[in-house]
Amino acid sequence: MTTSNRQRPIRLGTRRSALAQAQSGHVATALEKISGRKVELIPIVSEGDTNRASLSEIGGMGIFATRLREALLNGECDILVHSLKDLPTAEPDGLVIAATPVREDARDVVLSRDGTPLHELRPGAKVGTGSPRRIAQVRRHAPRAEVVDIRGNIGSRMGRVESGELDAVILAAAGLSRIGSEVTLAREELDLAEWPTAPGQGSLAVETTADAPAELLAALAELDDEATRLAITVERGVLEGLEAGCQAPMAAHAVVTGESVRVRTVVYAPEGERRIGLDVTEPLRRGYIRLNGSGNGADAADGADPNHAAREIGLSVARRLLDQGAAGLVSREQS
Known part of the structure; x- marks a missing residue:
């Protein structure tokens, strides 16, 4: 240079x-x-x-x-x-x-005026989100609530709750952290085991x-951060595999621990009434994927590319979801 x-x-x-x-x-x-x-x-x-x-x-x-x-x-x-x-x-x-x-908090959070948990919202309570995945999850976890499809920045979404137009909104925890805005609304963190989020969220x-x-x-x-890269590569592998025959709202979250990766993934019907999910742990075998290499993953043992292996794990999970009928959760018009 x-x-x-x-x-x-x-x-x-x-x-x-x-x-x-x-x-x-x-x-x-x-x-x-x-x-x-x-x-x-x-x-x-x-x-x-x-x-x-x-x-x-x-x-x-x-x-x-x-x-x-x-x-x-x-x-x-x-x-x-x-x-x-x-x-x-x-x-x-x-x-x-x-x-x-390094990945930030991958969870979703519910922001409301009075702190009522999402699943306890009154019938007809208005919950704002523009994400097809979150819409399906709200309809599954809070079936009595009304989902309002919204767009806009974080501040405008929170403002619609503060004004009373909405009872709650669902946002990414990482976005709230990064923007550093003052949040006066009550906050409910949604556990990833029950509410997995989008591939790569955070x-x-x-x-x-x-x-x-x-x-x-x-x-x-x-x-x-190599552990982050491997985890999101697994998640995006799931998404890649599902895109071939399934456009349903889906979630995938992977965590690399030692020499294994655990991935929790769910494909939802758009209305949230059905879902197909997997929670699996796959080995990251020594000599095949090594977690102490360089940041770009080029220092894998025996010439193996750890990112390629992580993608293959994700594709394998997607095939298992499709085998269990994930493609059937969407209408023909959405495929």
């Missing part, structure tokens, strides 16, 4: 939302310490920011990422920071996820071009 490149700021492309700016700022601060270079945030407007239709109608997967990735490929920025749960499983040609920092993905300078790739690798 030339002296001029070392002096030039690293341009970090990010959505304009307060949450996106906040999580990009956390990455920027860490990258500045590692690289010794200034990191400049480049705001980019995505389709998800301008299209106010329901996520269930326009499809949540990819609508926040496409414009940002175009900017990266066009040289408008050097790196991107995404909420990993917003990324499609297929990586575009020429791009790589160079780092997955995780960030730092993306760059495959031909990025070696010095930049090396700096980004220092941001990577």
Whole structure:
């Protein structure tokens, strides 16, 4: 890298939302310490920011990422920071996820005015969420409540509860933590065993071009947390396998412990009346996946790629879900 490149700021492309700016700022601060270079945030407007239709109608997967990735490929920025749960499983040609920092709290939380637990809400209570997965979960866990399909930033969603328009909203714990906003509403954390969340929830993905300078790739690798990368690779493997024949709302959460990974995954019928789930623990065999390698997973023993192996675990879980009838939980129009 030339002296001029070392002096030039690293341009970090990010959505304009307060949450996106906040999580990009956390990455920027860490990258500045590692690289010794200034990191400049480049705001980019995505389709998800301008299209106010329901996520269930326009499809949540990819609508926040496409414009940002175009900017990266066009040289408008050097790196991107995404909420990993917003990324499609297929990586575009020429791009790589160079780092997955340590995952934050992957749980969902319910925010309400009086602290009534979700399952105890009165009949007709209005619960706001725009996620098809959360909609199915609410209908299963609080069948007497009315689900209101909403969009908007964290502040506006909380404001609709404070004003009395809604009785509760469901948000990601990681988003509340990263944005650092004051929460005056009562908070109920939803346990992952009963309420698993979206693949990659709580995780960030730092993306760059495959031909990025070696010095930049090396700096980004220092941001990577291997246990997080392996866990989210399992989760995204489940999602990838289900997309072939199942578009139902689904959840997957994996935890790497020692030399094994436990993955809890559920596919829901859209109305929440049925579900098919698995809770399995798979070995990460010594000599096949090693957890003390480099941040990019390249230091696996015997030449095995730990990320490839983690993906195969996820694909295997997806096949088992499909074998148990997961594809039948959605109507033909949704397939």
